[in-house]
Amino acid sequence: MSGFFDTKIEFLKGVGPQKAELLNKELNIFTFGDLIQHYPFRYEDRTKYYKINSISPDMTFVQVKGVLRHLELIGAGRRKRLVAFITDDTGELELVWFQGIQWVVKKLKKGVEYIAFGRPAQFNGRLNIAHPEIEISTNTSENDGFLQPVYSTTEKLKLKYLDSKAIFKLQMNLLEKALPHIVESLPENIIREKSLLNKKDSILQVHKPENRNMLSKALFRLKFEELFYIQLRLLRLKLARIDKFKGQVFSNTSLLNEFYHKHLPFELTNAQKKVIKEIIKDLRSGHQMNRLMQGDVGSGKTIVAFITMLVVISDGGQVAMMAPTEILAEQHYQGLSELTERIGLKICLLTGSTKSSVRKEIHEKLENGEMNIIIGTHALLEEKVKFKSLGMAITDEQHRFGVEQRSKLWQKTEDVYPHILIMSATPIPRTLAMTLYGDLDVSVIDELPKGRKQIHTIHKYDSHRIWVFGFIKKEIEAGRQVYIVYPLIEESEKLDLKHLTDGYEAIKRAFPKEQIGIVHGKMKSQDKDYEMKRFASGQSKILVATTVIEVGVNVPNATVMIIENAERFGLSQLHQLRGRVGRGADQSYCILMSNYKLTKEAKERIKTMVRTTDGFEIAEADLKLRGPGDMMGTQQSGLMDLLISDLSKDGIILQAARETAKEVLREDPSLTKNENLVIRKKIESFNKNVFNWSKIS
């Protein structure tokens, strides 16, 4: 789409400069092309009328036809409301307005039949619809036989009368002019093979569907196209990188063999062995590695990373490993130090709180090559940190890092790029992984070390606190330790902190003989570290904390994770928190505390947690509940601005689109064939707007 579709939106009939500015700001709609791709997010079936006695409050939207019997203004001032009752042959329904009353009241007349449309709700035991759309019923009502599209809009736009209906009208104005300008954007052969609807009809049907069948054909075609081009671009990036970026070759396994046969602290799982092989294969391939290692909490990613480091180091390379927090960096450092000692390697730790004298020494040893491994936080990314020969850069728990930061590690060496390994404990559903990481190779550790006991997860209401305290007591008497986690978010920070400290005081009163620690993000990092260490060494028995302990912390003796206000946490966060226990040989427990008032979603999240400990199952459930836009890290990808597809629902279309993209590239890697001219054009138009993604991972 070009030329016509680049026309500024203000030149569309019915828009003008003021509304154009709002559309720019509120919906990112700048051009005709932007508007036409502002697809409906839902369709309302206006072909169907409900009988009043068949309506229930759990229905999302209903349309009813009824005669207005009674109309009344109730209350005064801010509590003023307009109430109307309509009846059909089955019953009576209340309609209510709190705003725009003057305007509505003018439209309503007793004894006239209306069509009302809205979301039913239960209020004081009575069913009503607040702020319904309402219009006089005529035999030729404009909505009859029509699936009405619903467009996303905002409060500000609505104030300027740009509600969903108004946007629909704009779409109709635009379509009238636009249809002749719409050109096909998929190759003919793909359209034929997949029996896709053509582009012009798809656009038309998506905004003004003739019937359900045409609508679903249009949706399929547009989603397929969107996902096809994303996959094609990702696959091309991968091909290009394999071509362009030479990888350093590391193939010396002498250190690895020594470690593996003499110093390995435990038998590796088969999944760990498999992933080690995959990484080593990359390291010796001559191509730069870009690999994501996914494994649930506790699956043992660290040792895998370490073993592969040995191959790099044997051949004279250095390794950097970056963690998102100081606590986590330090834990990696301590854990890995024990291993490096056994084979005489040099390792150091660099964080924001490293003293400057130590820092200087580290800088020197990195530059002259004496230092083999550096562990650290963002501090690693400072310009002063230079390597003699950085062979591999590892980032742990990547979702905490922005794309920008991850790419910085690359730029340490001018001409040769280090191999990149990203470790993630956030299980990502297949559909999402394909889209987010379509240009990375993915290794999955899908097996936990032997002997781990399944964590028991229980949901308890706040009123059962006494039982919970009793449970804590028993566990502590058996020599174990307990986490109690409170939510803390910026918007309600003060109140949250108060809950946390109140909880801490209550725990101190309930367990006067025990040492109890407290950790939250507002504390100085020395104090935090002090408390963490006290807990890790077993001195304190209970740790009251916020989610600062979410990532990576490892205290095998802690067997109970209590999560307060569990309803306020997201699923993946709950899963991460639960992963803090169950790290030793003892049976572990996770207790989700909540009050009785739970939203449907919160109930679903808690139910999912109680049902399963499988990270992938949880991730799928999370995707369904929240949608992909909310998933951690996805905003950073820049590829998630999907116009029409929904990754939580369109997995099958994605799969098909990816297969097709692969086929196209297999047949015609450089896209020079005539039939693929359409694709080439489309990609060129993308490239105009997008910066270089190939440098990012």
Ligand code: ADP
């Ligand atoms: P994560 O994948 O969550 O980063 P870690 O690497 O921290 O997991 O490993 C969790 C714990 O399991 C560590 O204490 C580690 O030493 C231990 N571990 C890792 N692999 C094995 C194994 N194959 N057998 C027994 N314990 C293991």
Ligand code: MG
């Ligand atoms: Mg870890």
